[in-house]
Amino acid sequence: MAASAGPEIERLIALLAKLPGLGPRSARRSALALLKRRDQLLVPLAQAMTAAAEQVKTCSICGSLDSTDPCSVCSDRTRDGALLCVVEEVGGLWALERGGSYRGRYHVLGGLLSALDGRGPESLRVGELVARAGSGEVREVILALPATVDGQTTAHYLAERLAQTGAAVTSLARGVPVGGELDWLDDGTIAQALRARRPA
Amino acid sequence: MAASAGPEIERLIALLAKLPGLGPRSARRSALALLKRRDQLLVPLAQAMTAAAEQVKTCSICGSLDSTDPCSVCSDRTRDGALLCVVEEVGGLWALERGGSYRGRYHVLGGLLSALDGRGPESLRVGELVARAGSGEVREVILALPATVDGQTTAHYLAERLAQTGAAVTSLARGVPVGGELDWLDDGTIAQALRARRPA
Ligand SMILES: [Zn+2]
Ligand SMILES: [Zn+2]
Numbered sequence: 560m561a562a563s564a565g566p567e568i569e570r571l572i573a574l575l576a577k578l579p580g581l582g583p584r585s586a587r588r589s590a591l592a593l594l595k596r597r598d599q600l601l602v603p604l605a606q607a608m609t610a611a612a613e614q615v616k617t618c619s620i621c622g623s624l625d626s627t628d629p630c631s632v633c634s635d636r637t638r639d640g641a642l643l644c645v646v647e648e649v650g651g652l653w654a655l656e657r658g659g660s661y662r663g664r665y666h667v668l669g670g671l672l673s674a675l676d677g678r679g680p681e682s683l684r685v686g687e688l689v690a691r692a693g694s695g696e697v698r699e700v701i702l703a704l705p706a707t708v709d710g711q712t713t714a715h716y717l718a719e720r721l722a723q724t725g726a727a728v729t730s731l732a733r734g735v736p737v738g739g740e741l742d743w744l745d746d747g748t749i750a751q752a753l754r755a756r757r758p759a
Numbered sequence: 760m761a762a763s764a765g766p767e768i769e770r771l772i773a774l775l776a777k778l779p780g781l782g783p784r785s786a787r788r789s790a791l792a793l794l795k796r797r798d799q800l801l802v803p804l805a806q807a808m809t810a811a812a813e814q815v816k817t818c819s820i821c822g823s824l825d826s827t828d829p830c831s832v833c834s835d836r837t838r839d840g841a842l843l844c845v846v847e848e849v850g851g852l853w854a855l856e857r858g859g860s861y862r863g864r865y866h867v868l869g870g871l872l873s874a875l876d877g878r879g880p881e882s883l884r885v886g887e888l889v890a891r892a893g894s895g896e897v898r899e900v901i902l903a904l905p906a907t908v909d910g911q912t913t914a915h916y917l918a919e920r921l922a923q924t925g926a927a928v929t930s931l932a933r934g935v936p937v938g939g940e941l942d943w944l945d946d947g948t949i950a951q952a953l954r955a956r957r958p959a
Contacts (some may be wrong), residue, residue, distance in 0.1 A: 563856045565826030567811045574804045578789045585780040604774045608805035611767045626765030
């Protein structure tokens with residue numbers, strides 16, 4: 560890639576190219592930008608990555624990522640424990656939090672059911688979800704899953720599994736564009752879809 | 760941005776968003792991808808960045824970046840010292856090296872003259888270039904600058920300054936698309952433009 564650049568730069572470019580949205584060319588540009596701003600960007604980013612690798616934990620209750628376990632949402636006594644919102648990944652939780660209108664708790668599923676990829680319920684945090692939903696405190700489970708085939712398959716499966724718990728099961732209103740990933744929606748759309756949520 | 764995610768993740772996202780080509784959304788996706796692949800990607804990338812910050816030097820002869828000073832090109836005795844290729848930035852040097860057809864040496868200018876940005880010759884490595892070109896060893900200086908207004912202004916200025924040195928001054932053949940950055944060209948175009956270079 561840049562045989563004249565020495566092993567450190569080679570390795571930096573090869574690893575940067577693995578970030579989502581960065582191909583080999585953007586990775587080379589990023590490596591140069593980092594090396595040109597060594598004290599302002601390269602060293603701080605290396606330190607931030609090391610700190611994140613050491614400090615960030617997966618919440619043992621909801622599956623989110625945070626500096627503490629339980630995470631800041633799970634340990635916030637002012638959040639409404641009667642509402643439990645199921646998201647595919649942490650990015651969906653962040654999107655809902657940016658929206659600012661949801662004050663309940665979360666459950667990060669860790670993926671979606673996928674016939675194509677051979678991903679079944681045992682690879683997702685489904686058992687934990689059913690247990691939390693059936694604990695007595697939860698009145699409503701809101702499925703905030705993407706409006707894709709896998710997202711809707713997963714929503715139907717979860718609605719069946721959750722029927723036994725006594726909690727109402729709703730999902731975000733259409734308003735989420737078909738094929739749309741939650742993480743890419745503007746905050747207003749998310750807030751609206753949340754308000755107009757309906758039974759799953 | 761993700762107030763529920765703790766200070767380490769916040770800081771990681773904020774710094775990632777400063778990389779060229781990564782906005783806030785891609786930065787969030789990258790942060791999640793890094794945290795999900797902690798041992799395979801996050802920790803290695805943090806180490807690669809630290810190693811690059813500590814090991815990578817600016818070559819005192821040509822201005823390139825490498826693990827050694829002088830860089831691997833400048834210390835390669837098999838390269839043709841009669842040819843000196845001037846590039847705007849290290850990315851241009853890498854692009855020419857990927858092309859594989861150039862076997863001379865380089866001079867990294869460190870930018871372009873720009874009336875708009877108020878960048879004059881004193882902020883570029885022009886004096887060093889004139890000194891190298893006039894050292895007696897250099898027969899031809901090849902200006903591999905972008906086909907933009909600033910690139911061509913800089914080429915004309917350098918051609919005048921280099922006239923005194925006795926070295927012939929050429930520039931890459933048109934073949935470099937107008938407005939095109941060297942770093943974004945395919946390797947074949949670069950090799951062709953190099954073969955068909957013409958007097959500046
Ligand atoms: Zn939690
Ligand atoms: Zn050098």
